[in-house]
Amino acid sequence: QEVVLKLHQFLPAQSFVPANILDPWADRIEAESQGRIRIERFPAMQLGGKPADLVDQMQDGVVDIVWTLPGYTPGRFPRTEVFELPFMVRDAEGASRAFWQLAQSDMRDADFKDMHLLGAWVHGPGVIHSARPVARLEDMAGLKLRAPSRATTRLLEQLGAVAVGMPVPAVPEAMSKGVIDGALLPWEVTSSIKVQELVGHHTEFPGRGVYVATFILAMNKDVYEGLPQDLRAVIDAASGEGFSAQAGRLQQGADAPQRQVAADRGNAIVTLDAAEAARWETAAAPVTAAWVAELEAAGIDGQALLDKARGLLAQNAN
Amino acid sequence: MDRLIRQIARLSALAGGVVLLALVGMICASVLGNATLKLAQMAWVQSTLPGLAEGMRAAGIGPIRASYELVEIGVAFVIFAFLPWVQITRGHAMVEVFTARLPARADAALAALWEVLMAAAMVLIAWRLYAGMLGKVKNAETTFLMQIPLWWAYAACLVAACLAALVTLWATVAALRRAARAWA
Amino acid sequence: MSDLGLGFLSFPVLLALIFARAPIGLAMLICGAGGLTLLTGSPNIVLAKLKTETFSTFSNYNLSIIPMFLLMGQFATLGGMSRALFRAAGAFVGHLKGGLAMAAVGACAGFGAICGSSLATAATMGQVALPELRRAGYSGGLSTATLAAGGTLGILIPPSVVLVIYAILAEQNIAKLFLAAFVPGILAALGYALAIALYVRRHPEAAGSAPALPLRARFAALLPVWPVIVVFGLVVGGIYGGWFTPTEGAAVGAAGTGLIAWATGGMSWRGVQDAILETARTSAMIFFIILGAASYNSFLAFTRVPQELSSFVVGQGFSPWAVLWLILLVYLILGCLMDSLSMILLTIPIFFPVIMGLDFGMTPEATAIWFGILVLIVVEVGLITPPVGMNLFVIAAMNRDVPISATYGAVLWFVAADLIRVALLVAFPAIVLVLI
Ligand code: NA
Numbered sequence: 001q002e003v004v005l006k007l008h009q010f011l012p013a014q015s016f017v018p019a020n021i022l023d024p025w026a027d028r029i030e031a032e033s034q035g036r037i038r039i040e041r042f043p044a045m046q047l048g049g050k051p052a053d054l055v056d057q058m059q060d061g062v063v064d065i066v067w068t069l070p071g072y073t074p075g076r077f078p079r080t081e082v083f084e085l086p087f088m089v090r091d092a093e094g095a096s097r098a099f100w101q102l103a104q105s106d107m108r109d110a111d112f113k114d115m116h117l118l119g120a121w122v123h124g125p126g127v128i129h130s131a132r133p134v135a136r137l138e139d140m141a142g143l144k145l146r147a148p149s150r151a152t153t154r155l156l157e158q159l160g161a162v163a164v165g166m167p168v169p170a171v172p173e174a175m176s177k178g179v180i181d182g183a184l185l186p187w188e189v190t191s192s193i194k195v196q197e198l199v200g201h202h203t204e205f206p207g208r209g210v211y212v213a214t215f216i217l218a219m220n221k222d223v224y225e226g227l228p229q230d231l232r233a234v235i236d237a238a239s240g241e242g243f244s245a246q247a248g249r250l251q252q253g254a255d256a257p258q259r260q261v262a263a264d265r266g267n268a269i270v271t272l273d274a275a276e277a278a279r280w281e282t283a284a285a286p287v288t289a290a291w292v293a294e295l296e297a298a299g300i301d302g303q304a305l306l307d308k309a310r311g312l313l314a315q316n317a318n
Numbered sequence: 319m320d321r322l323i324r325q326i327a328r329l330s331a332l333a334g335g336v337v338l339l340a341l342v343g344m345i346c347a348s349v350l351g352n353a354t355l356k357l358a359q360m361a362w363v364q365s366t367l368p369g370l371a372e373g374m375r376a377a378g379i380g381p382i383r384a385s386y387e388l389v390e391i392g393v394a395f396v397i398f399a400f401l402p403w404v405q406i407t408r409g410h411a412m413v414e415v416f417t418a419r420l421p422a423r424a425d426a427a428l429a430a431l432w433e434v435l436m437a438a439a440m441v442l443i444a445w446r447l448y449a450g451m452l453g454k455v456k457n458a459e460t461t462f463l464m465q466i467p468l469w470w471a472y473a474a475c476l477v478a479a480c481l482a483a484l485v486t487l488w489a490t491v492a493a494l495r496r497a498a499r500a501w502a
Numbered sequence: 503m504s505d506l507g508l509g510f511l512s513f514p515v516l517l518a519l520i521f522a523r524a525p526i527g528l529a530m531l532i533c534g535a536g537g538l539t540l541l542t543g544s545p546n547i548v549l550a551k552l553k554t555e556t557f558s559t560f561s562n563y564n565l566s567i568i569p570m571f572l573l574m575g576q577f578a579t580l581g582g583m584s585r586a587l588f589r590a591a592g593a594f595v596g597h598l599k600g601g602l603a604m605a606a607v608g609a610c611a612g613f614g615a616i617c618g619s620s621l622a623t624a625a626t627m628g629q630v631a632l633p634e635l636r637r638a639g640y641s642g643g644l645s646t647a648t649l650a651a652g653g654t655l656g657i658l659i660p661p662s663v664v665l666v667i668y669a670i671l672a673e674q675n676i677a678k679l680f681l682a683a684f685v686p687g688i689l690a691a692l693g694y695a696l697a698i699a700l701y702v703r704r705h706p707e708a709a710g711s712a713p714a715l716p717l718r719a720r721f722a723a724l725l726p727v728w729p730v731i732v733v734f735g736l737v738v739g740g741i742y743g744g745w746f747t748p749t750e751g752a753a754v755g756a757a758g759t760g761l762i763a764w765a766t767g768g769m770s771w772r773g774v775q776d777a778i779l780e781t782a783r784t785s786a787m788i789f790f791i792i793l794g795a796a797s798y799n800s801f802l803a804f805t806r807v808p809q810e811l812s813s814f815v816v817g818q819g820f821s822p823w824a825v826l827w828l829i830l831l832v833y834l835i836l837g838c839l840m841d842s843l844s845m846i847l848l849t850i851p852i853f854f855p856v857i858m859g860l861d862f863g864m865t866p867e868a869t870a871i872w873f874g875i876l877v878l879i880v881v882e883v884g885l886i887t888p889p890v891g892m893n894l895f896v897i898a899a900m901n902r903d904v905p906i907s908a909t910y911g912a913v914l915w916f917v918a919a920d921l922i923r924v925a926l927l928v929a930f931p932a933i934v935l936v937l938i
């Protein structure tokens with residue numbers, strides 16, 4: 001072995017993303033490097049720290065590669081939040097392409113300047129999973145829901161719910177102890193953390209996700225740049241826009257079976273009708289406006305970024 | 319000097335206690351608000367007193383929105399603030415069964431050794447916490463809801479960690495003196 | 503030296519440090535940080551990890567339950583509530599030899615039902631019950647051993663954090679696992695009561711006893727404790743009823759006992775200060791151990807020792823039952839040095855598929871649940887097996903006047919009860935599966 005790379009992430013090894021996206025990616029690199037690269041995989045925060053510590057661990061060289069959500073470290077990746085704004089995304093594959101393209105054009109030297117980005121994608125449309133039924137905007141009042149990011153936190157508060165920020169692995173414990181009444185999550189992750197058993201109601205937004213969260217697979221910059229040219233080429237070939245788009249597609253593809261698990265258990269799955277959806281959009285409008293204003297205050301042209309993201313989403317739509 | 323150091327450790331622990339009591343108070347307020355709101359949202363209350371739940375929410379009655387993250391930050395400070403007291407009162411867990419019959423000289427030397435290493439650990443922790451704080455200043459990380467800059471929390475903990483380092487260093491000096499006397 | 507060699511070498515080094523009277527947390531920190539430095543050839547990784555991980559170890563919502571319950575225990579002592587409670591318990595069972603220690607085990611079981619952590623259960627109940635046991639004439643060794651063992655009920659009686667994690671790793675139903683843990687949890691409490699009965703038969707001087715009281719006097723002893731019972735009822739009922747979380751319950755309990763102490767005039771400014779200082783001492787002691795354990799466990803994960811140890815067991819080609827016993831033995835050994843959660847996270851992904859690939863004559867789901875409960879129990883036994891056990895250390899640190907050798911001697915009776923229970927559950931899986 002010439003190079004051993006440590007990949008650290010927060011989900012158990014057999015969860016969907018580690019098993020179906022990260023492992024194949026790592027296996028491919030190991031094979032195409034003729035065994036010169038070995039990727040040691042450490043799931044479930046085995047090497048210590050909390051999920052929010054992953055980015056620091058990678059930048060400080062504690063590990064070489066991390067898979068994480070920019071949303072776990074609010075304030076650190078302000079531009080990535082454009083895809084997490086309410087009701088933005090219909091299909092994860094196109095949105096992942098859009099995210100990767102925008103990351104290359106607008107975030108490379110900003111949000112991602114201290115790392116080498118390997119993949120950037122979003123999951124399938126996010127759904128509200130709750131212990132109480134949510135069919136109308138009013139049902140959100142006082143509901144304590146887990147939010148994955150700052151944008152969703154604001155969305156929940158605009159809709160009258162109480163947002164609790166926590167990473168995915170903390171959700172089942174919090175649900176089983178009643179810390180939260182439910183969670184915003186894509187279907188794909190639900191059965192691996194027992195959501196269908198812990199709550200009985202699921203609310204979908206017609207046509208689009210209530211939200212999506214962004215993911216990044218990123219590598220320590222010095223480690224990447226210190227690799228010989230040919231090994232870098234192997235990693236490059238397995239990563240980038242194609243990999244990101246495929247990751248988005250796989251994740252959304254895993255939604256349907258999990259939705260079926262909920263249906264088979266007899267859980268109630270509600271899709272908001274058009275009139276109700278319009279009320280939600282109106283109620284959520286201030287979230288996007290506030291995000292734009294906040295970025296402007298930080299000296300970033302938020303409106304331009306938002307327009308560009310919408311353009312890329314339309315352009316890459318399937 | 320002994321009295322001063324002990325007093326510092328005591329005040330630090332009491333400061334931690336005050337924050338802990340504040341967290342307890344906040345959680346109780348949140349629980350109470352949550353319970354009243356849930357009562358007001360029950361079907362028969364909604365039908366007999368329509369608008370009560372909405373009115374209560376508008377008045378800010380309900381679970382406290384940032385309770386979770388305030389507890390997370392608060393308890394970190396509480397524990398850091400408690401550290402000087404456990405140092406000065408020698409409250410750490412240890413196994414004394416195999417060292418009970420050591421001669422006085424060896425015993426004093428061993429005690430000094432652990433105090434030195436403990437001081438090194440405490441200084442290391444405080445120093446790295448400082449580095450961590452600088453990192454959080456640089457990358458502008460905040461909490462989810464209140465958007466409290468994380469470095470504020472780090473800074474508060476850093477003060478307590480420095481006190482813990484100071485107290486431990488003092489205990490080390492004392493232990494070294496005792497060891498020197500035993501060997502003299 | 504190879505990574506694995508370094509990992510295995512760290513066990514005896516850690517033991518040596520602990521036996522040489524190093525503070526437990528410090529010993530683990532030294533082995534973790536030192537080991538990682540040797541492993542990576544530079545201190546950089548250790549220095550980088552310490553930047554954020556001390557803070558994130560302490561900044562933990564679920565662990566915030568520890569200082570809050572400790573504060574509740576202090577207030578309960580301040581208001582004379584714990585004494586009144588034990589006096590009431592003593593009125594009913596005090597005339598039985600060892601009865602009060604059995605009541606303490608019952609109290610641990612009750613507390614374990616609302617708390618997911620063994621260390622927290624041992625520390626909180628220790629604070630309330632230890633002085634009362636000593637006052638009633640129980641020997642130091644029996645008192646500390648009872649509470650260290652009682653503390654392990656915290657993770658056995660649902661809800662249990664470790665079971666939730668197991669359910670996720672093994673893709674099993676949480677509700678069924680909770681149900682399955684119920685009978686073994688009761689058996690554990692009964693086994694401990696039996697251990698106490700046998701111990702005091704052997705050492706009659708270790709337990710005080712009082713004359714039996716008439717029924718009227720027994721109920722009269724209940725009168726002064728009703729406010730405490732109300733607070734405990736509120737805390738337990740509130741958590742079970744979903745009105746609040748365990749952390750919220752701890753806060754409500756601390757506030758409730760604080761108010762009672764204040765109302766009964768037991769709370770002076772001086773008293774509050776002492777309560778805070780005592781809470782500070784015990785909380786910081788526990789969190790320092792947690793910090794050391796986090797550092798040491800992360801080092802072990804870097805060396806891949808738990809993973810390699812697991813694959814070694816798997817690779818030997820033994821019979822299913824031999825493999826099972828070997829796995830349980832590995833957990834017992836690791837349990838001496840690691841905390842339950844890290845151990846489960848590191849090893850279940852390897853052991854679980856192995857167990858599922860073997861034929862124990864049960865359905866896959868039954869096997870998974872049965873194995874989970876067995877692992878849970880063995881991991882907990884590790885917390886009280888001498889010479890190294892987290893619960894033993896915590897309780898010992900709270901009672902400096904009791905030599906730890908006395909605790910060691912008495913706790914072996916409880917360990918024996920545990921091992922007999924494990925053997926029973928291995929031989930008769932139906933005990934685990936009866937409720938599901
Ligand atoms: Na429990």
Ligand code: NA
Binds near residue numbers: 888
């Ligand atoms: Na042990």
